Structures are given as structure tokens and as C-alpha cells.
Amino acid sequence: MDAVTLLMIAVIVLSNAAGDVLITRGMKKMGEVSSFHPYHLFQLGRRVLHNRDFLMGVFCLAISFFAFISVLAWAEMSFVVPATSVVYVVTVLGAKFFLKEQIDKRRWAGTFLVCVGVVLICLP
Amino acid sequence: MKTAIVLTVAIMAQSIGNVALSKGMKLVSGGSSDSADFSLIMLLEAMQSPFIWTGILLLILFFVMFTVSLTWADLSFVVPVISLSYIVNVALAHQFLGESVSETRWAGTLLICLGVILVTKSGNTPKHNNAYGLNQETRPYQT
Numbered sequence: 001m002d003a004v005t006l007l008m009i010a011v012i013v014l015s016n017a018a019g020d021v022l023i024t025r026g027m028k029k030m031g032e033v034s035s036f037h038p039y040h041l042f043q044l045g046r047r048v049l050h051n052r053d054f055l056m057g058v059f060c061l062a063i064s065f066f067a068f069i070s071v072l073a074w075a076e077m078s079f080v081v082p083a084t085s086v087v088y089v090v091t092v093l094g095a096k097f098f099l100k101e102q103i104d105k106r107r108w109a110g111t112f113l114v115c116v117g118v119v120l121i122c123l124p
Numbered sequence: 125m126k127t128a129i130v131l132t133v134a135i136m137a138q139s140i141g142n143v144a145l146s147k148g149m150k151l152v153s154g155g156s157s158d159s160a161d162f163s164l165i166m167l168l169e170a171m172q173s174p175f176i177w178t179g180i181l182l183l184i185l186f187f188v189m190f191t192v193s194l195t196w197a198d199l200s201f202v203v204p205v206i207s208l209s210y211i212v213n214v215a216l217a218h219q220f221l222g223e224s225v226s227e228t229r230w231a232g233t234l235l236i237c238l239g240v241i242l243v244t245k246s247g248n249t250p251k252h253n254n255a256y257g258l259n260q261e262t263r264p265y266q267t
Contacts, residue, residue, distance in 0.1 A: 004159040023191060024199055033195040041192075065183075066167060069145050069176070073153035073162050077146040078217040078225050078233075082210055085236045088243050110242025113235045120232025 001122060008071045009080070013087045015064040017094070020087075022057030029053075082121045088114050127197055131205050134189035139212040141182030143220050148175030150221075200244045207240035 030048060033040075048054050071080050092111045095101040103111075152169045153162060170176045193202050214233045218225045 002159055008159075024194060027191050027194050030195060033192050061187075069149050069170060069179075070162060070167065071159075072146045072149040073166055074157050074159045076157075076217070076223045077142060077221060078214045078223045078229060081142060081213040081217070082229075082233050082236050085207075085210065085240065088240055092243060106245075107243050110239045110244075113239030113242060115239075117232040117235030117237075117239060120235065121229045123226075123228050123232075 005071060005075055008067050009083050009086070011067045012064050012071070012084050013090055015060045015067065016084065017087050017090055019057045019060030019064060022053045022060060026051045026054030026057060079121055083118060085114055086118055127193065130189050130193050131202065134186050134193070135206060135209040135212055137182045137189065138186040138206075138209050139216050141179045141186060142213055143179075143216045144175045144182065145179035146217065146221055148173040148179060151175065203244045204241040207237050207244075210237050210240075 026048065029051065030044060033044065068080070068084070089111050092103060092107060096103050148170060149166075152166050152173060156162075190202070190206065210233050214225055214230065217223045
């Protein structure tokens with residue numbers, strides 16, 4: 001695995017994490033969806049386009065998407081997809097060091113399992 | 125029930141979408157496995173590939189299902205369920221893209237799933253969480 005692949009995985013992971021946080025924050029302001037009627041979904045779509053968190057989240061996810069399909073041009077999908085799971089580790093570390101959240105033992109254990117899993121998929 | 129259907133559709137759309145994207149990009153790049161052979165022009169070429177558009181449409185479907193589910197279910201419930209798609213992704217890559225998945229890679233994928241479940245199901249117990257991942261105050265709307 002070369003440096004370009006590693007760098008691209010990092011871009012995918014960081015932009016994906018930022019995108020998910022922004023979109024979650026945006027969608028929580030929309031209220032629960034209880035009707036799947038096309039008209040109501042269309043109305044929700046219109047409201048969501050005026051939400052700045054949501055739009056910034058979509059921009060981040062677009063970066064993540066193009067980085068992702070670029071890597072797929074040369075790397076195996078059964079490697080790339082699990083490799084992007086580092087996003088969970090990044091989120092936990094970010095929560096610990098930037099948001100000063102307390103991380104309990106189970107969460108550290110889960111983070112450790114993801115790391116071991118990623119190491120395993122990187123082995124030839 | 126609504127949650128189960130929406131999340132199953134989300135997982136399948138995401139996994140099949142990734143297979144389509146992978147297939148499309150491999151066709152565009154001529155199947156080279158060297159990152160040095162990649163150029164940004166390939167991204168423009170990819171925008172003319174039916175495989176890429178199929179993949180994009182399926183990922184949009186995934187995205188709609190995912191965001192819609194977040195309006196009633198907790199993120200800490202939805203994310204571990206969606207993490208099952210790691211296994212589906214690797215299985216489909218093996219089945220439809222002919223990627224040889226070693227036992228080590230399978231083991232790694234399973235550990236990642238377990239890890240994601242532990243990370244998202246632990247810690248700060250949400251004030252309104254239950255086994256169904258539904259917000260207490262919105263449960264009356266459930267069918």
C-alpha cells in the first residue's frame with residue numbers, strides 16, 4: 001500500500017466525519033419524518049436546502065465521495081470500504097481531545113477492535 | 125417495523141452502490157492497480173459511465189433512507205446497524221468483483237463491525253434511548 005492510498009483514505013475519513021456531524025445537526029432541526037408521502041418528502045427537501053449545516057455537510061460528503069471513487073480506480077473495494085472505518089476511531093479521539101468527553105472502557109474497547117480490524121485488512 | 129425496512133434498504137443500496145462504483149472506476153482506469161496510473165481526467169470520464177450513475181443513484185437512496193431514519197431514531201442506534209454493511213460490502217466485492225478476500229481480511233471486517241457496535245452502543249446513555257432506537261417522546265407516531 002502506497003502513500004497516495006493512505007493519504008486518500010485520510011481525506012475520505014476526515015471529510016466523511018465532518019459531513020455526518022453537520023448533517024445530523026441539520027436534520028435534527030427538521031423534526032421527525034412520519035409521512036413518506038412524496039409531497040411531504042418534497043417539502044422536507046425544500047426546507048432542508050435552506051439549512052446551512054445540511055448544505056455544508058453535503059459539501060463535505062461530496063469531497064469524500066470523489067476521493068472514494070478515485071481510490072476505487074486502483075484499489076480493491078474489499079480493502080477500501082473497511083479501511084474507511086477509521087472514521088469511528090477519529091470521532092472518538094476527536095471527542096476526547098477536542099470536546100473533552102469522557103470515554104468509557106467499552107468505547108475504548110470498540111475503538112481498539114476497529115483498529116485491530118483495520119490492521120488485519122491491511123495485511124496482504 | 126418502519127425502522128427495520130428503512131435500514132435494510134439503506135444497507136443493500138449502499139453495498140450494491142459501492143459495487144457499481146467500483147466496477148465503473150475499474151473500467152475507467154483500465155483495471156490498473158497502481159495509483160500512479162490514476163489521473164483527475166478519469167473522474168470526468170467516470171461521469172459518463174452508467175455504472176457510476178447507478179452507484180450514485182443507489183447512494184442517494186441510501187443517503188435519503190439514512191437521513192430520514194435520523195429524524196426519529198438515535199444516531200447511536202442507526203450507526204451500529206448500518207455497520208453491518210461492512211460485511212455485505214466485502215461479501216459483494218468477493219461475489220461480483222471477483223476480489224479474493226483472505227481469511228485475515230474477513231476477520232478484520234468482522235472485528236470492525238464488532239468495534240463499531242461497541243463504540244456507538246456504549247457511553248453516555250441517551251435520555252430517551254430504548255431497544256428500538258426510538259425517541260420516547262416521538263413513539264406515539266410509530267406504527
